[in-house]
Amino acid sequence: MKTSRWFFLVLAAFVFTSACKTFKVENVNYAQQVESVLVPTYDGTVTDARYAISFNILPFQYQEMKDSSSVKVEKVRLIRNQRGYYFITANGFSNVYVMEPIDSGLRLKERIAVSETGLEAPAFNLRHPYIQLIDTKTSKIISLNEKGINKKEERES
Amino acid sequence: MKNSIKYIAALLIAFLSVQAGSAQQSDYQIKEEFEASYAAIIQGIEASSSIADIDSLIGGIERFRSRFINHYKMLDYALYPESFDSKIATLKSNARSTEHKLLIIENQAERLSLLSDEVTRFKSELAKLNLKSDSLRKAIAMSEESERKLSELVTRYRKSVEQRDQFIFDMIDSLLITYDSIVPGSINELAKNRAKTVSSEENPLVIINSMLTENIESAKAKSNVLTTEDYLRIYALQHKVQNVWNNIGDKLLAIYGGNDKSRWNQQISSNLRDWKASASLSMWNSLDSFLEIKNVDIGAFDNNSSFFTALDNFVTEATKGSNGAILGNNTYEDFKTFSEFWTTKVLDDWNEYIVEADVLTTSQIASIDSKIDAWGDASKPLSLGIVFLIGFGILAFIVLIVALIMK
Numbered sequence: 001m002k003t004s005r006w007f008f009l010v011l012a013a014f015v016f017t018s019a020c021k022t023f024k025v026e027n028v029n030y031a032q033q034v035e036s037v038l039v040p041t042y043d044g045t046v047t048d049a050r051y052a053i054s055f056n057i058l059p060f061q062y063q064e065m066k067d068s069s070s071v072k073v074e075k076v077r078l079i080r081n082q083r084g085y086y087f088i089t090a091n092g093f094s095n096v097y098v099m100e101p102i103d104s105g106l107r108l109k110e111r112i113a114v115s116e117t118g119l120e121a122p123a124f125n126l127r128h129p130y131i132q133l134i135d136t137k138t139s140k141i142i143s144l145n146e147k148g149i150n151k152k153e154e155r156e157s
Numbered sequence: 158m159k160n161s162i163k164y165i166a167a168l169l170i171a172f173l174s175v176q177a178g179s180a181q182q183s184d185y186q187i188k189e190e191f192e193a194s195y196a197a198i199i200q201g202i203e204a205s206s207s208i209a210d211i212d213s214l215i216g217g218i219e220r221f222r223s224r225f226i227n228h229y230k231m232l233d234y235a236l237y238p239e240s241f242d243s244k245i246a247t248l249k250s251n252a253r254s255t256e257h258k259l260l261i262i263e264n265q266a267e268r269l270s271l272l273s274d275e276v277t278r279f280k281s282e283l284a285k286l287n288l289k290s291d292s293l294r295k296a297i298a299m300s301e302e303s304e305r306k307l308s309e310l311v312t313r314y315r316k317s318v319e320q321r322d323q324f325i326f327d328m329i330d331s332l333l334i335t336y337d338s339i340v341p342g343s344i345n346e347l348a349k350n351r352a353k354t355v356s357s358e359e360n361p362l363v364i365i366n367s368m369l370t371e372n373i374e375s376a377k378a379k380s381n382v383l384t385t386e387d388y389l390r391i392y393a394l395q396h397k398v399q400n401v402w403n404n405i406g407d408k409l410l411a412i413y414g415g416n417d418k419s420r421w422n423q424q425i426s427s428n429l430r431d432w433k434a435s436a437s438l439s440m441w442n443s444l445d446s447f448l449e450i451k452n453v454d455i456g457a458f459d460n461n462s463s464f465f466t467a468l469d470n471f472v473t474e475a476t477k478g479s480n481g482a483i484l485g486n487n488t489y490e491d492f493k494t495f496s497e498f499w500t501t502k503v504l505d506d507w508n509e510y511i512v513e514a515d516v517l518t519t520s521q522i523a524s525i526d527s528k529i530d531a532w533g534d535a536s537k538p539l540s541l542g543i544v545f546l547i548g549f550g551i552l553a554f555i556v557l558i559v560a561l562i563m564k
Contacts (some may be wrong), residue, residue, distance in 0.1 A: 033234040123183030133536045139181040 019074075030084035037122040038076045046076045052077075055106060057090070063111075076083050079124035079131055085109055085146040087131050092118040096133060098146045114147050115140075165239060187228050188235040199450075201249045206346070208263060211256045218248045261292045262343040269347065270410075272335045273359035279328045280364050286321035287371050293317055294375075297382055306374055311382045318375075322394050325368060329401050332361055336405040362413050362421050365402070369428035376435035385443040389507050392440040393514035395432050402429060428434055440516075451498055465521050471495075472528045479536035488536040492529075501531055 038046035044058035055074050062068040071089045080086050086099040086106060094115050099106035120137035130143040130150055143150040182190075198214060198221060205211040218257060222245050225232060229241040236244060295313035297307065339347070370394070383391075402425065410418045441459050448455060455471040458464040475495070479488040503522065511517050517525075 016160060034188060036556055037185055118322070123185055125184050134183055136181050136183065141181075 028084075029082050030080050031082040031126055031128070032080040033126055035077050035079040038078060040071045040073055040076060042071065042146075046072075046078075048078060051080070060088060060090070060093075060097055063097070064095065072079075077124055079126060081126070081131050081146065082127070082129060082133075083146060087124060087133075087144065089114075089119060089122050089133070091121065092110055096144060098144075099147075104111045108124050109146055110148055112144055114142055114144075128137070184228075187225070188232060188480070191225050191228075191232055191236075191244075194224075195248070198248055199251065202248070202255050205255055205259065208256065211252060211259055215249075215252050216253060218245070221245075221248070258343065258346075262346050265339055265343060268335055271363075272331065274450070275331060276359050276361050276364055279324075279331075280367070282324060283321070283328070283364070283368060284370070286317065290314065290317045290319050290321055294378060303502045306326050311426075314382060315384070318383065319390065321389050324396065325394055325492065328364075328368075329398055333401045333405060336408050336443060339412075344408060348412045360413050362425070365398075365409075366421070366424060366425055366428065369398075370433055373428060373435065376432065378440060383439075383443075385440075385447045385502075386507055386510070388440040389442040389510040389514070389516070390434070392516070393449050393510035395429075395436040399429055399433065402426075407526060409452050425495060438551055447502075448498070451494060453498055455497055461516055465517055465525075468517075468525055469528070470527075472532055475537055476528065476532040476535050479532060492536045494530050494532065496529060499525075529543070535542040 009099050019060050032051060036048045038048055039157050040046050044056045044061070045054060049056040052101075057073050058068040058071065060076075061071070061073055065072065076088065078086060078088050084101065086097075086101070088097045088099060089095070094113060094117075096112045096114050097108060098108045098110040098112065101107075114133060115135070115141060119133075119135050121135060123134045123136055125132040125134065127143070130145055133142045134140070135143055198217060201214050201217075205214060216410065225241065232241040232244075270381075293310060295316055372391070375500050378392075406425070412420055414421050438462075441464075445458070446520070453471075455467040458467040473496070475488065475491060479492070503517070504526070508522075511522075512519060
C-alpha cells in the first residue's frame, strides 16, 4: 500500500515536469518594426522604455575601440528581428553585433563586419526576413540576418 | 504674423528635406521627419494670426498627409499609442478650430477698426460740444446783458449740455454693443493687434477718461441755470456710464490697457466715483428745491430708497387725512398740486431719466400711482349742485312735516 502511494507520487511528478518541458508556443514574432535610437547615460547605460530593455554600451565600445574609460558613443542603434536577435551598432562602429538574450544578459551570436573605416550614419530597417543596414551618409545598404550578411548592395544616391 | 510666417517656412523646409532625403532614408528618419513636420504644423496653427495663414496651413496638412501616406503602417507602429490617422485628424481639428476662432477675431477686429474711427469722431465731437457748453456757461457767469439776452443764453447753454449728454448716451451705447459681444477667448488676440495699431486718439479708454474728467469739471463749476430735469439727465448718464463700465470695462482694459491696465482701471473707477458723488448731490438738491417751490413737502430724502419712502408716506398720510373731509377742499388742492407734479414731471418729462437711473423703479412708480388715485377719490369734495340738491330735499321734507302738523 505504502509502495503504491510512492509510485503514484513519483509518476505524477514525472508527468508534471514533462508537461512543463514540452509546453511551448511557436511562431512568435519578436520583430521590432522600427529601430530604437538610444542615447547612453554618463555611465554608458542605454534604456529602451518601449521595448523594456536596458544594457551598457561600454563592452561594445571596448570591442570596437579598445577603450571603455568613458562613453564615446553618441547614439546606439538597436533593432530586433523576428527570431528575437538584437542587432546593435553605432556611429564609427565597423561591426554590427548580433546578440541573443540570455538570463540577465546578452550573448554574442555573430559579429558582422560591415565597414572597414567605420559606419558614418548607420540606421536599421526591418525588411522581413532581413534586417537592412543603411549608412545614410554613404547610401550603402546591407541585408543582414543573425548569421551574417545576406547580400550586399551598394547604392549611391 | 511674423512667427506664423516663420513656422510656415519651417514647415516647407521640413517637407523639402523629407523629399530631398527620401532616396536613402531609414524608417526611423521618416518617423522623425513626420514628427518634426507635425510639430511645425501644430506650431504654425497656434501662431496663425490670419485666415490666410490658416488656409495655407490647411492646404499644407493635405500635402503632409499625401507625403507620408505610403508609410502609414510603419508610422502607426512607430507612433503608438497614437496613429497616422489620429495625428492627421488632430491637425485638421486644430486647424478648423483655429480657423473658426480667427474668423470670429477678424470679424471683431473689423468691427473694432470701424469703432476706432468712430471713437476718433466721438473725441472731436465731444471736444466741440464741451467747448460750446463751457463758453456759454462762462458767458452766462459774466453776462451783464439784459434779462432777455441772458435768458436766451441760458436756453442755449441748457440745449448745448443736453446735446452733449445725448451724444455721450449714444457713444456709450456704441461701445457697449461692440465690446459686449466680444468672445472672451479672442480678447488676448485682439489685445496683441490693438496694442500695435491703436493710437491714443482711437483708444476708448482715453475718451472715456476724458469724458469723465469733463463731466466732473462741469459738475464742479456749479452752474445755477440747470433745471431738475438737466440734473436728472446727468445723474442717469452717470448711472449708464457706470453700468457700461461694469459690463465692458474688463474687456476694454484687456484690449487697450497695454501695460497700464491697473492704472487705467484705478483712474476711471475713481473718476466714476467722483462724478457719481457730484451728480447725485446736485440731482437730489435740485429735486428737493423743485418740490419746495411747488409747496410739496414730502419730508427729507437724499437717495433712491429714502425718496420712495418719503413719497409713499406722504401719499398714504394725505389719503388718510382726506377720508374725513367732505366739504372742505384744502386736501383736494394738495392732491391737485401733487398730482400735477406727479403726472407732468415724474410720469412724463422726467420719466425716462428716473427709470434709467433707478431713481424710482417702474413697480415703485406703479405703486405710488395707484395710491395717488385712491387719494384723489378720497379727497374729492362734493359738487355744489349736489349740496343744493340735498339742502333742497331737507327743506322740502321740513315743509312737508310742518304742513302735516298744521293740518
